[in-house]
Amino acid sequence: MTVSGKIILRREITASPVAADFELAEEVLADPAAGELLVRVIYLSLDPYVGSALRGRHMTPQPLPGDLIPGKGIGQIVASADPDFAVGDYVTGEMGWRDHVLVPAGDMRKVDKEMAPLSAQIGVAGMPGLTAWASMHHLADVRPGDQVLVSSAAGPVGGTVGQIARILGATRVVGIAGSEEKCALVTNSYGFDACINYRDADWKEQLASAMPEGISVYHDNVGGELLDTALQNLSDYGRVVLCGLASQYQADERPAGPNPAIFIVKRAKVMGLVVYDFLEEQPNVTRKIGQWIADGKLAYVEDRVEGLDQAPVLFEKLMAGQNIGKAIVAVGPETI
Amino acid sequence: MTVSGKIILRREITASPVAADFELAEEVLADPAAGELLVRVIYLSLDPYVGSALRGRHMTPQPLPGDLIPGKGIGQIVASADPDFAVGDYVTGEMGWRDHVLVPAGDMRKVDKEMAPLSAQIGVAGMPGLTAWASMHHLADVRPGDQVLVSSAAGPVGGTVGQIARILGATRVVGIAGSEEKCALVTNSYGFDACINYRDADWKEQLASAMPEGISVYHDNVGGELLDTALQNLSDYGRVVLCGLASQYQADERPAGPNPAIFIVKRAKVMGLVVYDFLEEQPNVTRKIGQWIADGKLAYVEDRVEGLDQAPVLFEKLMAGQNIGKAIVAVGPETI
Structure with missing residues (x-):
């Protein structure tokens, strides 16, 4: 007892x-x-x-x-x-x-x-890491040349998404986070090329400047205005992984989403990710991420x-x- | 001159x-x-x-x-x-x-x-046919077992989408159209398994009944409420091809779209289709469709x-x- x-x-x-x-x-x-x-x-x-x-x-x-x-x-x-x-x-x-x-x-x-x-x-070596791996490897299939944007980039999923994108060969990795302190973590500890603080008045301009070649892969943890803005900056044939809706977690209603016209015009491929679908892979991904941590490749x-x-x-x-x-x-x- | x-x-x-x-x-x-x-x-x-x-x-x-x-x-x-x-x-x-x-x-x-x-x-053997082929073959990759829903099913794109889905082996093909007369064309001439008239008050219930196993592939020409309703009936891992926005052609503004939560929950794969991307294939697709017409497989x-x-x-x-x-x-x- x-x-x-x-x-x-x-x-x-x-x-x-x-x-x-x-x-x-x-x-x-x-x-x-x-x-x-x-x-x-x-x-x-x-x-x-x-x-x-x-x-x-x-x-x-x-x-x-x-x-x-x-x-x-x-x-x-x-x-x-x-x-x-x-x-x-x-x-x-x-x-x-x-x-x-x-x-x-x-x-x-x-x-x-x-x-x-x-x-x-x-x-990071558990479910958040599995989520990041499923997003960047299985859904977005990130390759060299990719320009990857990640929201909630200071979080355990977002931070790992960007680092795995880099390990998979992404050419540019940019984060979005909600404070200067979080952005400092994203660039200094997680090694993203840039991080945009979405509380800055001109964050949309900052984002466009930070990704001058457009966004080929967007990992979305937020929805709402961040998703809208990322879609406006998406390259043709861009891939969008929808993984979370932080902007709605405390909302009373589910607000409407982007007009589908943007998906058509950009020839986007939009994929919904539920990590539970990938649980079988957890031991392998834990081993993989553990090794990256040991090798200093993933913080x-x-x-x-x-x-x-x-x-x-x-x-x-x-x-x-x-x-x-x-x-x-x-x-x-x-x-x- | x-x-x-x-x-x-x-x-x-x-x-x-x-x-x-x-x-x-x-x-x-x-x-x-x-x-x-x-x-x-x-x-x-x-x-x-x-x-x-x-x-x-x-x-x-x-x-x-x-x-x-x-x-x-x-x-x-x-x-x-x-x-x-x-x-x-x-x-x-x-x-x-x-x-x-x-x-x-x-x-x-x-x-x-x-x-x-x-x-x-x-x-049908030109751009509408190419659109239908790109949607069902390249984007949705329709296979036996698929439960396919098509909006604007009486139109030249939609009618061909459903017929090509059937040729590719789809198990069930259902259309949505805007009148009894159009629905008669869809089932009698184009051979869809069923057609829902979205002007019927109970069309959403009709749709759910017509696709009891859910929708594995939705070809959307319309957006708006039809898209919302199809998403509610989507099977997990359903594929959605966004190809047109008939509901908006005469609207003054671009209305918002479905909340992204539905894409996540359904693990949907949503793809935007612009037929101009497939123009190189037009001669081959014209030949293919011409043969299907000659063989009585495509009306x-x-x-x-x-x-x-x-x-x-x-x-x-x-x-x-x-x-x-x-x-x-x-x-x-x-x-x-």
């Missing part, structure tokens, strides 16, 4: 989620029954899609007041009732915001601690808090677009 | 073009100088894009009052000053609404009268008027969506 802390939703979410929308609670976990595992959580990933899910606008279920907040984690098995998993194994999967979790073994996937830094395995930055109780504070910051780097909650030590 | 009739724009177009917006005029054509041809026009194609061009909303130049109306034609050389073209050769190209045309030989392409019926060579219907002076009347009908079949003006006899 284990007592685990967990973060639950305190009240219905009607605006951008804040820390006070959540509260710490406890639950008692039984010992694992056959086929179950008891896992101590080491790292929790905080992700923007949870903000959508909390308002019933994501393909995952909507948490109601009193419910556990969903979240991907990485942890270590402390008790196993499944022959394929041993105490001490590291695993990842949906854990929710808690410090221990009793789960069916089939819901967990073993991770190799040596493949990439453990926290990166739920960050990542974390915005990390210590302790499960700090998750709501970091989540509020993430939802307000104020965090820099991948939002990670360090719930427990890597080894005990 | 030849006196040619021509149709010019009488006044600025501010609403749906009507016959009275045009007038018949004359021009005197010199004898061909070196490298020029004098061509008598046999058939003129009337096309919806001209309606857009007249209002400055097409990628081709906007005709101003007094200007010749643009249009693709097919004709026969009556005088040649180019060694590659002989009197009696049949040629096609941009001719404008007139009965004779003096053109640089390089602007004309010879056509083989035996490849397909001559009028079909500026109809076409013409809405034909006799005489250049009738072009404005037929064009008004086309712009009002009241014509059935490819709009063709028979300007002169096929042989003299």
Whole structure:
């Protein structure tokens, strides 16, 4: 029997989620029954899609007041009732915001601690990295000569998208982000050729100047005006990967999108990306990205808090677009 | 020296073009100088894009009052000053609404009268057929198993799109058109499995019932509500070819399009099609379609008027969506 802390939703979410929308609670976990595992959580990933899910606008279920907040984690098995998993194994999967979790073994996937830094395995080497790989390799098929634009370029997906584009041979990689500080990260740490702060009054002119040959590939995490503007600057036959809609995460309605005429005139190829379609590839992509990290070809930055109780504070910051780097909650030590 | 009739724009177009917006005029054509041809026009194609061009909303130049109306034609050389073209050769190209045309030989392409019926060579075996082929073969890559939806299905592009989809092995082909009469053409003559009249109050329910397995390929000639509705019924990984925006041809503004969320959720692949990109393939596609016509695999219907002076009347009908079949003006006899 284990007592685990967990973060639950305190009240219905009607605006951008804040820390006070959540509260710490406890639950008692039984010992694992056959086929179950008891896992101590080491790292929790905080992700923007949870903000959508909390308002019933994501393909995952909507948490109601009193419910556990969903979240991907990485942890270590402390008790196993499944022959394929041993105490001490590291695993990842949906854990929710808690410090221990009793789960069916089939819901967990073993991770190799040596493949990439453990926290990166739920960050740039995890699903954000898989998203970036799927976008640049499978959908956009980036090649030398490509002029790649990435929105939310300071985020764990966007930052990795641009770096993978560069690794795949893109000729020019430009980011869009929401502050000077984020842009500094994008160019200095992630090595983009340029970064446009979309809060600047003349950002559209800056963008056109930064990509004088046009945009051959646009990875969109935002929608709205950023998508419109990128489309205006798209080269003929440009590829557009639609991967997120940050501009809508807190909107009450889904606003209309660009007039289809722009897709026709530009002969655009527009592709919707859902990372869940690529989960089979996760181990290979984690290995690939781990190697790039080890070789110094791919950089990542974390915005990390210590302790499960700090998750709501970091989540509020993430939802307000104020965090820099991948939002990670360090719930427990890597080894005990 | 030849006196040619021509149709010019009488006044600025501010609403749906009507016959009275045009007038018949004359021009005197010199004898061909070196490298020029004098061509008598046999058939003129009337096309919806001209309606857009007249209002400055097409990628081709906007005709101003007094200007010749643009249009693709097919004709026969009556005088040649180019060694590659002989009197009696049949040629096609941009001719404008007139009965004779003096053109640089390089602007004309010879056509083989035996490849397909001559009028079909500026109809289903011409650019509309090339558009349909590019859409179904090159962009959507239709295969057995595909569930194909086509808007403007009674038109020369849409009707051919559905028939080529069937030839390529599509499992189900459904059309959308704007009247019972058009729908009868689509199912009876073009052999679609079903046709939805979008003027029916319950057309959206009819569409969902007609495609119970979802839409794997949508060829869109219309935009607006038809595009929105097709996207709602799209299968995951559906392909959408954007080829026209009939819903906007007469609009004062370009309305917004579907929210990008639908493209993401459906993992859609959306492609813009401009037929000019495929012009090199025209002779091969004309031959292919001519053979399908000869073999009874591909049907076409013409809405034909006799005489250049009738072009404005037929064009008004086309712009009002009241014509059935490819709009063709028979300007002169096929042989003299």
